[in-house]
Amino acid sequence: MRTALRLSIDRIKCDGHGLCAELLPEIIRLDDWGYPIIAAGPVPEGLAPLAQRAVASCPVLALALALALQPTAASK
Amino acid sequence: MTGLRLLAGPDLASGAESDANHSRRLGAPKLSGRALIEALASSGLTGRGGGSFPVGTKWRAVAAASKGSPVVVVNGAEGEPQSHKDRVLMSTRPHLVLDGAFLAAHTLRAREVIVYIGEEHRAARAAMDRALAERTESERRIARMVGAPQRYVAGESRAAVHLIEAGVATPTTAPPRSHERGVAGAPTLVQNVETLAHVALIARYGDAWFRSAGRRGAAGTLLITVAGGVKRPGVLEVEAGTTIEEAVAMADGPSGPASAVLIGGYFGAWVAAAKAWELPLDAAALKTEGFNLGCGVVGVLPAGRCGVCDTARIMRYLAEESSAQCGPCFFGLRALSDACSRIAERGANRDEIARLKRWVVEVPGRGACRHPDGAVMFLRSALATFADEFAAHPAHWRQQPA
C-alpha cells in the first residue's frame, strides 16, 4: 500500500460557485447545473499545490483534500 | 393468509399477535451477546431495508465502535410507495420486531431503542404501541417511539438519526456513518423491522435453521410485496431464491400478459418480463445479474401500460422527494424527470434521449446520500428495457391515468 491524495466534496455544503473548477480544470469540471465533477482517481502529485489552493479558495469550505491508502498492484 | 416463518402463526386477518400468544407459540430467545452475533454472521442474513448489508458485520462494527452505550434505531419508516411488507409485519407480528430490537439492545448494551415508524402507517404504529406496552418494565424504560415524516428519504439511516436528533428528516454528510456516530454522538445500529424479526427467530432456532429454508443456494425467507398486474397484489413471505414467476403465481398469477417487472421498487430496475420470470428473489443472486432486491417489491407492468409514462411518473416522484440539499441531486433529478416528462407528453426526441444518457452517467455518486444513485439506476434500467418505446414514444401521457 502507498498513500495518495484524494479530493472530496461535501455535497450538502457545496453551492456550485464553480471556483474550484476554474482553479483546477485538470481535475474538476462542472456539470450542466454548475456543480463540480471530480475526475476519478487520486490527485496527480504535480497538481497537489493547485489542489491545495482550490481547497483553500472554496467559499463554503466544501472541498477537502485527504491522504488515502492506495492499494498498489503488488498488494491487490 | 399465513406465511412460512415471520408470518407463521395466527391468521394475519386477526391483527396483531399478543405477547402472551407470541411467547407461548415461540418460547424465549436462546441466543444473545457474542453467540448471537456469530450466529447472525454465519446465517447469511442481510438487511431488508434496501441495502442488503450483512447483519453480522454491522453488529460487529457497532460493538467494536461503541465502548458501551450505543443506540438502536428500529427502521419502520417504509417510505417506498409500492412496499407494504414492513407495515404488514408491524401490524401482525409486532413482538417479533421488538424481540429483535431488544436482542440487539441487550447484545450491544444499548442505552436506548428508538422505534421509528412512518407517520402514515397508523395501524402499524398502533400495533407497535400496544405491543411495547406489553413488554417488561426494563425494556419499556429504554424504548421510545418516534414518527417518521412521509417522505421518501426519511427512511435513509442518517435522515432517521437527524430526525431523532434535530427533528429534520434530511440526510447528513457521511462520514461519519450512523454506526460510527449517530444519535447523540453514539454509535447507532439502524436496522429494518423485517431484519430484526429474522434476528428474533435466529436467536431461537440458530443459523443452520435459518439457512434450511431457501432455494437455489439462497438462505432464509423474505417478505415481498407483489404489486401491479397480478390477480392478488399484496405481501407474501417466500423462500429466498424463489423465482419471480413463482412469486407471481403465489399472487394468483398475472392479471393478463405482462411486458416488464420492476424489481426492488423505485430504487430497483425494470426488467423485460421474459427475463424477469426466471430471476431468483435473493440479494446475492440478483446482484450478480446487476439488479437489486431492494426492499423486495415485485411490480408487474401489464402489457397495455406504457413503460415510458410509468417511468416519467416515478422519476417525477423521485425528483420531488429529493431533500434539495445537494445540487447534483436536486437539479440533476429535476432535469432527468423533466426530460422524461417531455418525452412522455410530446413524444420521442433523440436529443432528449442523448442528454438523458449523459446525465445518468454524471449524476450518481454525487449526493450526500444514495437517493440520486437509486433514482438513476432505475432510469438506466428503463432506458435499456424500454429502449424501443423511448425511441418511438407517441405524445400520449395525458391519456394514461396514474
Ligand SMILES: Cc1cc2nc3c(=O)[nH]c(=O)nc-3n(C[C@H](O)[C@H](O)[C@H](O)COP(=O)(O)O)c2cc1C
Ligand atoms: C433514500 C433512501 C430511503 C430509504 N428508506 C428506507 C426505509 O423506508 N426503510 C428502511 O428500513 N430502510 C430505508 N433505507 C435504507 C436505510 O438507509 C438503511 O440502510 C436500513 O434501514 C438499514 O437496515 P437494514 O440493514 O436492516 O436494511 C433507505 C435508504 C435510502 C438511500
Ligand code: SF4
Ligand atoms: S468552490 Fe466549493 S462551493 Fe464552489 S463548486 Fe467548488 S466545491 Fe462547490
Ligand code: SF4
Ligand atoms: S443526495 Fe439528494 S436526497 Fe440525499 S441528502 Fe442530498 S439532496 Fe437530499
